[in-house]
Amino acid sequence: MNIAASLDAIGRLDPEVSAFVEVWAEEALARERSTCTGLPLAGMPFAVKGPSGIRSCAARRLTAAGAVAVGSTSVPGPGTPWQTWGLGAHGPTRNPWRPDRTPGGSSAGSAAAVAAGMVGLATGSDGAGSVRIPAAWCSVFGLKTTNGLLPSPDRTGLASAGVLTPTAADARAYLRCVLDTYEPVAPVLPLPAVWSADLGFADTEPEVAAVALAAVERLESAGVVRLADARPVLLDPRDAWTAVRAGRPARGAAVRAGNDRRLDALFADAALLLTPATPNRPHGHDGPGADVYSTALTWAFNLSGHPAASIPAGFTGDGCPVGLQLVAARGADVSLVEMAVAAERGLITVRP
Template sequence: MERLDPVLHFIDSLDADGARAAALRVDPELPLAGVPFLIKARTPVGSPIVTRLLAAGAIAIGTSTRAHPEAVAQTFGWNGRDFTRNPWDLSRSPGGSSAGAAAAVAAGVVPIATGGDSAGSLRIPAAFCGVVGFKGTAGRVPRPGGRSLAGLMTSGIIGASLEDVVTATSLVSGPDRLDPSALPHWPVPELSAGPWRVAYTARLGRQMADPAVAQLVRDSLSDFVVRDASLDWLAVDEAWLALRALDAGQTVDGAVLREAVMVRTHNSTELADLFAEVDALVTPTTLTVAHGYDQHEDNLIVCDLCWGFNVTGHPAVSVPVGLVDGLPVGAQVVAPHGRDDVALSVAARIMTSLPG
């Protein structure tokens, strides 16, 4: 961290002394004994995802950068002085809002880091940085304020290894006194080789993914029987904004909220019909490779392929599948509610070890 943070700017705050003291006290029999991790900045004190990682023996070394809260587009990181940089190319963004988490994992500083995802903030930085980001079914990981009214936000893990992400997610899952309505404890699933039926699309919003990105993700499915997804998908822009406002405790016009619920219901029904015929839906995680580290406001469409699954609550995981122009490309795998194991099984089949 001391060597790389001056270059990548992924640390929001450092607790080196606290980390060393915790490492001296750790019980070596715990499942994550001595594993260092970063906590996403501004995570509330006592968040179950943090307290459970600590209880499992993991060592928090500090907090990771995230986007400035007043920015319209959140696909960057900021430490108060400089932008967080992508380890693959210092001129590029690591994504966001869990920017520092993905940059630190990709740089090999920590194997896991915590994040949150209301529109792609686990999956987008994972895709930009060539690591794994997992948004479980809504309620998979308990939240400090309980389940939000609209349910957009999901806590989760970014990691270098799919297996590590799954293990850590299992350890932090299950109801908590702060979120008793969270889903039951999630045992580590046994990932299956299938055969899986897969649908693919490179468009769920205003634009199609960049042709090179779309082709690389489509090529990653060569071991599957693949069909093009036929979805009558409604744009989620206005619905997401209304639901986010509701989650923030803001007043939302009744007609606007009803329209948002209609969009969610329609898209959820479309996915239910699709999943009656296939096991998983695969898309590029992002429309393009990582944009410039200070060009987030010019890239408002970054979340086009992600945020619809926050609206519907489906599990989605992003894994690296290769490089375009020397930059990582992520594939997003989506599965039915509660079938996180299916999304992860397909992701394990297509995930690629990147060079370097």
């Protein structure tokens, strides 16, 4: 996709999807004309998360590689107590699969823009699941990098850079350009893996769990993973995450240390931890409801720092996308993307 095709798609589709806050058409076309054709991503359109996304480290490195930012995508509007939605230039951001539902958030517009085909890559950031949740609900690939791998303005250390692309293979270009070293190695299959529908504490919807488990079983049948009998149990990270976010990390130290020990033991034997990306399906535009935490299965890994991704797993009976979360050892970002590529090849997801 070139810049003109991306801008045409945005012009046609965004009035309905409302994924963008701003579109930089003239600037993007001018930059495309002036970009050196020898650069690795010369003329590739991408979107950035939120009004300040163009200043992120990832956006700067993508631009240096020749990619061209076509606009900034929606994030939650002011004053909301929940973050799994977005507010674009045309109103609430709508899920391309189910317009009556949210695309997730807070990288809402980035996921919706990729899912609708307006761009092939969009930046995101993930402090509690803000890349993986919208990736799951929009049936695209989303990666949260290892905490601290790339600079982040989040002083709590919870948020890390991420990317949303149609497939895991498409994310390779992102990693090649934003990482100081990129040395992909084909994973040795089957990958030793463990599965959990709830991590021991989450109230996962039965149908969401069933769709994700069916994907895992297909991966096992395809020889992509080899499941261990172990069922990992973590301590519920909600209060610890909230304490760290509030600037009182000591209050969550015990839970954090306990989960770190459990995860270290898990990744001593396994290459992947597999869970549903969210415990629930996409909710409506009026919010998820009281005491519903779409972050329940993601924010433990913002506390622990592990890289994590969501790949499309399938759909619920009412047509809502479900994501399968893949978590790997700290620093194994490149390996995680290669494992996700292998997993996507082992899955065939069809909308009912």
